[in-house]
Amino acid sequence: MWRVNTLGFAILGLLARRPLSGYRVAQLMREPIGFFWNAGHAQIHGTLRKLVEAGWAEYRTEPGPGPHDKKLYSATAAGRAALAEWAASPLPTPQPHDELLLRVYNGWLADPDTMRDMLTAEIERREASLAHYLAVQAEFEADGTPTDPRSTRFVDYATVLNGIGSERNVLDWLRWLVTKLRG
Amino acid sequence: MWRVNTLGFAILGLLARRPLSGYRVAQLMREPIGFFWNAGHAQIHGTLRKLVEAGWAEYRTEPGPGPHDKKLYSATAAGRAALAEWAASPLPTPQPHDELLLRVYNGWLADPDTMRDMLTAEIERREASLAHYLAVQAEFEADGTPTDPRSTRFVDYATVLNGIGSERNVLDWLRWLVTKLRG
């Protein structure tokens, strides 16, 4: 039988909240959880099929639109139990792939002006992303700061706070770097 | 001809500093640059072969030990030029894969005590990593804080500062999360 991988759990985590079509899963993989996990629709459809085979998800068919039937997936009780266990199990040692740091590591060879332009563009990208997270945080807090760690509201809020912290942190570092590049 | 991928540039970045065997490249992919890029030896040997085919690296053969000759790789002038250009070129939008955040996102389903244990273990791992970065930083600053952005010392120092900042940032967040889980 198939060994469920991290993407399987990422998808199952969405299905555990509400039933979704594969198309909607792909959308959510861009917008809310895409900030920390990410996949294309081709990979998602295959993984959904495997989740059903494993008995962790099920679907009911609805007609159209288009040449294929729409499939509304949801997590089974077994799927939820497996997800709950996985969420709290020990983390494997991460295998980082940070292209920004790799660029900086090799930046001693590059033209400082071009390098500074690249970093400035990155600062702008991340400022926009920070502004977005701050808006989401404000929305949460307007409805009362979440406190119950067993609610989806709380974990959503926690991931937003993480985003705010890490964007602020890289922004500080990038701004420091840019000043060093200006001689 | 082969389109050089990010791993190719990661390896080339090591070869641009000093000639290395494939084995040594694999070692460095664990210890210093493994903190932001990472690959196994099987992938490295194949990529080295492709870099040579592309004219961006070359090697001279030295005997043994073992059944194969040792190959000492170094970056060619063309390789260095390509690397310098790549380092300052615009970054593609990153596709994050952060398993810690995925665990937290699904943590509302899990037992808070088990969840807290997992996060505590993560705090310990990252405290050790932070202590290591701080020791490296102290060593750098003992020899005089690097300032020239066109030196390898400066870029090495910059990546260490990034490590310190991001570890401190997640540690703050993890400690906040753990207190919320203690209700």
Added chain:
DNA sequence: CCCAGCATGTAACCAGTTACATGATTGG
């Protein structure tokens, strides 16, 4: 004598990306 470190390579597999293929509905 055994183990750790040095050293390179292949094969099979799993994960992820890109391109191709199809087609209804809704709003401008």
Added chain:
DNA sequence: CCAATCATGTAACTGGTTACATGCTGGG
């Protein structure tokens, strides 16, 4: 009428991991 959105799927490929395979040297 056209474009965007909803909707699912396959095929070919590239990237990355795990397991297998070999064998020397030096230290305990």
